Amino acid sequence: GQQVMQIPQYQHVQEGEDFTTYCNSSTTLSNIQWYKQRPGGHPVFLIQLVKSGEVKKQKRLTFQFGEAKKNSSLHITATQTTDVGTYFCAVDYNFNKFYFGSGTKLNVKP
Amino acid sequence: EPEVTQTPSHQVTQMGQEVILRCVPISNHLYFYWYRQILGQKVEFLVSFYNNEISEKSEIFDDQFSVERPDGSNFTLKIRSTKLEDSAMYFCASPGTGDRSYGYTFGSGTRLTVV
Numbered sequence: 001g002q003q004v005m006q007i008p009q010y011q012h013v014q015e016g017e018d019f020t021t022y023c024n025s026s027t028t029l030s031n032i033q034w035y036k037q038r039p040g041g042h043p044v045f046l047i048q049l050v051k052s053g054e055v056k057k058q059k060r061l062t063f064q065f066g067e068a069k070k071n072s073s074l075h076i077t078a079t080q081t082t083d084v085g086t087y088f089c090a091v092d093y094n095f096n097k098f099y100f101g102s103g104t105k106l107n108v109k110p
Numbered sequence: 111e112p113e114v115t116q117t118p119s120h121q122v123t124q125m126g127q128e129v130i131l132r133c134v135p136i137s138n139h140l141y142f143y144w145y146r147q148i149l150g151q152k153v154e155f156l157v158s159f160y161n162n163e164i165s166e167k168s169e170i171f172d173d174q175f176s177v178e179r180p181d182g183s184n185f186t187l188k189i190r191s192t193k194l195e196d197s198a199m200y201f202c203a204s205p206g207t208g209d210r211s212y213g214y215t216f217g218s219g220t221r222l223t224v225v
Contacts, residue, residue: 033213033214035153035213037153041218042199042201042216042217042218042219043153043201043214043216044216045213045214045215046213047213048213088152088153090153090214097143097155097158097166097168098155098214099155100145100152100153100154100155101152102151102152103152103153
């Protein structure tokens, strides 16, 4: 099946530090989505990126889509304990299903 | 916010038994999906359902799995003869707004434990 690589697998940060997770594909993507899953919860949609080089912001979260549409990143500025969870990218190769990355588990120490 | 409702929240079953997981997706959507997540692992695609038919399925979705729409609003995922490795969270999902431009809305999931 199609694969999308997500790194790092885990990230432990002190509250107030920044955090970044990366998603990489070997093939060009039509779009990419990002989800957050709190411990014990379900994935919650954050954003979708469609255009080459697109940058979108949601408060302290910045999402980027690479120029070649093969990679994407999610950056959180000044993490808070409420940011704890696993962040997944999800890619749509054929408009019929999304493949999720392996996720980056973020732990924020107060 | 429109919601996707899943029942039961937790199901414990003996190996070899059949289970039926239920979902009420966001209404008026043509697409519908089932995903599963083994504890601590990534969310894996199982099957997509479009206009009352299976649109696509993964290699995980073998002959022991089936998806049905018993009435206009409910969807079910049936596992005919459960195995220990079927233990996972099962999520159903609907597109956020009727197309795939706005992400999926996931249900809160059914935790299946096969003993």
